[in-house]
Amino acid sequence: MQHYFAILSVLGALLCSALGLFTLSRNPRHPVNIGFAMGMASLALIELGSSFILFSPLREGLAISGVKLTLIGQALLPAAWIFFSTVFARADHKEILLRRAPVLIIFCIASLFFIFLAIASYFTLSALLPYESILFLSKESYLALGPLGRYFYIYLIFGLALNLAQLENTLRSSTGSTRWHIKYVVFGVGAVSAYFIYLASQALLFSALYIEFIPLTSSVILISTSMMAIFIVRHRLMDVDIFISRYVIYNSLTVLIVGSYLLLIGIITHGIRYFNIPLNYFFATLFVF
DSSP states (O other): OHHHHHHHHHHHHHHHHHHHHHHHHHOTTOHHHHHHHHHHHHHHHHHHHHHHHHHSOTTSHHHHHHHHHHHHHHHHHHHHHHHHHHHTTBTTHHHHHHHTHHHHHHHHHHHHHHHHHHHTTOTTOOSSSOGGGGOOOSTTOEEEOOHHHHHHHHHHHHHHHHHHHHHHHHHHHOOHHHHHHHHHHHHHHHHHHHHHHHHHHHHHHHTEEETTHHHHHHHHHHHHHHHHHHHHHHHOGGGOOBOOOTTGGGGOSHHHHHHHHHHHHHHHHHHHHHHTOOOOHHHHHHHHO
């Protein structure tokens, strides 16, 4: 069955790569196009790594390389999408880049640090088990999460929540036809960010990365990227300029929503564990998404 699910990952990798290259080819020097291409590249790496995992027995070297590729792609998510959301639809993107350069540099350094940990297999190693023995090919296949892995997923939640706040700021500052044009990109990128916040929260709650989440991740990426691709190709959405009020961010609902979600998911998960309630992660979570 995992071989059939791997087709979703391959399609996701191809779609993300194609959309990123298409956007970048229109204007390779524009920061918005560069940021979007970086974000698509991070998703393509996640999908490519997922396909390696599902196409190979999990004890083989290719599957282990797939785990590393997936984690590298996740580590790139905050830096890439924060860069994109910082300049997307901004009429004064050059000034904004100069003003927020220190924050962007910090996120880039943090992402590079976690990429190094992923390559070295530091934050996916269990303290009790060797690397090869914590991978299983079964209904409940998982990769145990070490202490450093927990810091990584806290970073992922923080970075993607900031990305959501900036996207919300952009959408709320737009009006009329401009809002209609940009909302599909905002919703697409926002949906991917929200899903990976969910995925990170699950990793923190269970101290493990479950293989059964891979098809779900591929489905979410395919849906979100397809939605963005249709409107980017038809309407050239990267060319929109909006004046963003610096005060809108103070009224942002993103932090409240993410904080409430993390508290609620903790309570619900505790209830599921306590009452031993069976849950089909793929269909239940895809329906919620």
